[in-house]
Amino acid sequence: xxxxxxxxxxxxxxxxxxxxxxxxxxxxxxxxxxxxxxxxxxxxxxxxxxxxxxxxxxxxxxxxxxxxxxxxxxxxxx
Numbered sequence: 918x919x920x921x922x923x924x925x926x927x928x929x930x931x932x933x934x935x936x937x938x939x940x941x942x943x944x945x946x947x948x949x950x951x952x953x954x955x956x957x958x959x960x961x962x963x964x965x966x967x968x969x970x971x972x973x974x975x976x977x978x979x980x981x982x983x984x985x986x987x988x989x990x991x992x993x994x995x
Contacts, residue, residue: 941947976982989995 983991
């Protein structure tokens with residue numbers, strides 16, 4: 918049997934994706950849950966933005982266009 922001489926750190930001590938060790942709370946638990954919540958909020962914002970971009974492109978392909986002057990007047994811009 919071929920055995921490797923590599924030692925593997927216990928799961929809680931392995932470096933995170935950025936190469937740094939995972940953050941811990943005062944109780945020694947991982948704070949990955951907090952990162953997931955902020956990542957989920959960012960992901961939702963990015964998905965909403967991409968949906969708006971896709972809808973705008975679909976409007977252009979369907980020739981649903983509005984002149985710039987009309988769009989500014991519609992939104993009350995100068």
